[in-house]
Amino acid sequence: MSWIDSDEHLGDIVLTEEQIHERVHELGAQITKDYAGRSPLLIGVLKGAFVFITDLARSIDLPVSVDFMAVSSYGSATKTSGVVRIIKDLDIDLTDQDVIVVEDIVESGLTLNYLVRNLRSRKPQSLAICTLLRKEGEQHSAIQVDYVGFAIPPTFVVGYGLDTAERYRNLPFISNYRV
Numbered sequence: 001m002s003w004i005d006s007d008e009h010l011g012d013i014v015l016t017e018e019q020i021h022e023r024v025h026e027l028g029a030q031i032t033k034d035y036a037g038r039s040p041l042l043i044g045v046l047k048g049a050f051v052f053i054t055d056l057a058r059s060i061d062l063p064v065s066v067d068f069m070a071v072s073s074y075g076s077a078t079k080t081s082g083v084v085r086i087i088k089d090l091d092i093d094l095t096d097q098d099v100i101v102v103e104d105i106v107e108s109g110l111t112l113n114y115l116v117r118n119l120r121s122r123k124p125q126s127l128a129i130c131t132l133l134r135k136e137g138e139q140h141s142a143i144q145v146d147y148v149g150f151a152i153p154p155t156f157v158v159g160y161g162l163d164t165a166e167r168y169r170n171l172p173f174i175s176n177y178r179v
């Protein structure tokens with residue numbers, strides 16, 4: 001028996017390892033088609049996207065580059081405020097790059113909105129957004145997301161990179177989290 005089975009906070013599995021695997025490969029195939037002949041730069045938003053971006057990058061049959069940014073949003077553990085601080089900036093210059101921002105989850109879109117405005121000011125050739133999860137329901141800021149893995153109900157989830165207080169990122173599936 002694994003620690004997962006006896007963890008009282010883990011609720012129903014929202015997405016199994018197989019479902020995620022299949023969908024990530026579909027996203028990779030779509031990006032491969034859409035960016036044919038180009039070499040996109042994947043920008044992973046740390047830390048949540050670290051699992052997704054490794055699987056996604058290997059599902060794209062193009063010569064991609066990978067870079068990371070770490071941001072911290074002021075606010076409580078489960079709500080974002082939209083005020084974002086850059087903790088780790090990119091190493092790569094974005095001028096003339098085909099950028100794909102890779103996120104774990106978009107809820108209000110506030111974090112992403114800030115990031116995208118910041119990245120656009122660096123004059124990339126193009127900028128697209130790819131998120132594994134998008135929470136359904138009221139979106140505070142209308143943000144156009146180009147690639148969405150799954151739309152999920154607005155409950156708190158963990159696993160496959162997503163955490164609560166830095167835990168559960170290594171779950172191979174995505175599970176509801178009960179306080």
Ligand code: IMP
Nearest residue numbers: 080106107108109110111156157162163
């Ligand atoms: P937004 O700015 O409201 O879109 O919030 C996005 C960020 O909040 C994500 O990058 C996550 O770090 C965090 N977040 C939102 N919902 C969840 C969740 O259900 N589980 C874990 N983290 C979440």
Ligand code: MG
Nearest residue numbers: 047048162163
């Ligand atoms: Mg987080």
